[in-house]
Every structure is written in structure tokens, then in C-alpha cells.
Amino acid sequence: MGFSVNRAFNNESEYYRRRREDNTKYMLARNGDWCIASFQCDSCWFLNIHSRRPRNGSFADNLELTFIRRVNLDMFWSRESSTVLGTTSRLNGIIKGSTSKGRPVPLEPFPPWPLGDSAGMGIALLMLEKSIEPGKNSADYKQFDSCRHIRSAASNVFAASSLGASKPLVLKSTKGEVLHLFQGAMQSVLMERFALGMKRLPS
Numbered sequence: 001m002g003f004s005v006n007r008a009f010n011n012e013s014e015y016y017r018r019r020r021e022d023n024t025k026y027m028l029a030r031n032g033d034w035c036i037a038s039f040q041c042d043s044c045w046f047l048n049i050h051s052r053r054p055r056n057g058s059f060a061d062n063l064e065l066t067f068i069r070r071v072n073l074d075m076f077w078s079r080e081s082s083t084v085l086g087t088t089s090r091l092n093g094i095i096k097g098s099t100s101k102g103r104p105v106p107l108e109p110f111p112p113w114p115l116g117d118s119a120g121m122g123i124a125l126l127m128l129e130k131s132i133e134p135g136k137n138s139a140d141y142k143q144f145d146s147c148r149h150i151r152s153a154a155s156n157v158f159a160a161s162s163l164g165a166s167k168p169l170v171l172k173s174t175k176g177e178v179l180h181l182f183q184g185a186m187q188s189v190l191m192e193r194f195a196l197g198m199k200r201l202p203s
Contacts, residue, residue: 026077026201032088033076038190040113042068048115049122064125071124074197075190120191123154127198144199151195155186 033039045068046054046061054061076084091107098105127147135142158164164184185191 026073029073029076030081030084032084032091035091036079036084036087037072037075037193038119038188039072039075042072044113045121048113049117051115067125067128068121070128071121071190071194074201075193076197077201078193078197118185119188120151120154120185120194123151123186124191124194126150127195131198147198148195151186151191155184158184158186 040048042065043054046065054065094107095105127150130147130150131142131144132140133142134140135146137143
């Protein structure tokens with residue numbers, strides 16, 4: 001009987017150990033993540049948002065850098081590893097195929113990002129900050145559905161602004177139904193993939 005109890009306990013421990021190990025993989029980026037997401041390094045994002053570099057020893061700055069890193073990781077892990085690997089392999093084929101023929105590589109350049117936040121990083125940070133507040137179902141965090149409303153509110157403000165109303169894009173059916181094509185930072189690739197990653201990854 002003692003053997004059975006110990007065996008059950010060991011199996012349970014192994015389960016939680018594997019679960020912890022599986023979760024830790026989401027703390028790292030993969031080779032090729034830069035080509036499937038709107039990536040900018042943590043320090044560059046901080047500089048673009050605050051127009052200054054992080055202060056050494058500043059708890060507030062270090063905490064924000066941590067949240068920026070989480071946004072980037074959530075954005076990366078919105079895609080499966082097989083997708084990243086496949087994309088990287090095909091990009092290598094494009095580069096080798098072009099250079100072997102003496103042609104320019106037909107890929108978009110990666111110039112520095114402009115100062116400011118045109119991709120929604122500020123809203124993503126607010127969503128993450130809200131996620132670590134006590135929630136209805138847990139004292140440790142709020143569920144994704146409680147955090148995503150921040151994005152919806154910001155999207156509504158853009159739609160109500162003069163910029164959002166100045167160049168409306170719509171799809172109109174023959175029955176008179178209209179589908180608005182939203183623009184703005186809340187519909188950026190960064191925001192779309194961050195929200196997907198935040199929703200699907202463990203807390």
C-alpha cells in the first residue's frame with residue numbers, strides 16, 4: 001500500500017513538473033519569430049513610447065520593460081513553432097534563390113521604427129497590467145475577457161475621432177448591409193497577434 005501511495009505522489013509530481021517545464025518555453029523567443037510578427041526590442045519600444053532610455057535601477061522602468069517583453073512573447077507565441085520554422089525555411093529559400101541568380105532579394109527592408117506608438121503597445125501594456133489584478137475567478141489574475149475591453153474602448157475612440165471618420169472603408173452588399181473596415185492601432189498586426197497570444201497562453 002505504501003508503494004501505491006508513493007507511486008501516485010510521484011506521478012502527480014511528474015505531471016506538475018512537466019506542466020511547469022512546458023510553461024517556461026513561452027518565456028523564450030524562437031529563431032525566426034522576428035519574421036512573423038511586428039517585433040521591436042524592449043528598449044527600443046520604451047524609447048519610442050517615453051522618448052528616453054530606461055533609467056538604470058528604476059523599478060518602474062524595469063517593470064515596464066518586463067511588460068513590453070511579455071507583449072513581444074505573447075505576440076510571438078500566437079503562432080505555432082511549426083509555422084515559424086516553415087516560414088524561416090521558405091525565407092532562406094527566397095534569399096538563396098535570389099542571390100544565386102544575382103538578383104536583389106525581393107523582401108521588404110526593416111528600417112528603424114519611428115518615435116511614438118502607432119501599433120498599440122500602450123494599450124497592450126494596460127491590458128497586461130490589468131491582467132495581474134484580482135479577478136472574479138482568481139485572486140491572482142483577471143481573465144482575458146475582462147482585459148480585452150480596454151482594446152475595444154480604444155478602438156471605439158478611434159472610430160469616433162475625426163481621423164477615424166475621415167476615410168471610412170466599407171464593404172457593402174447588394175442587400176444594403178455595410179461592413180466597416182477598421183483602421184488604427186487597435187487593428188495592427190502587433191495588437192492582433194498579441195491579443196491572440198495573451199488569450200491562448202497560460203498565465
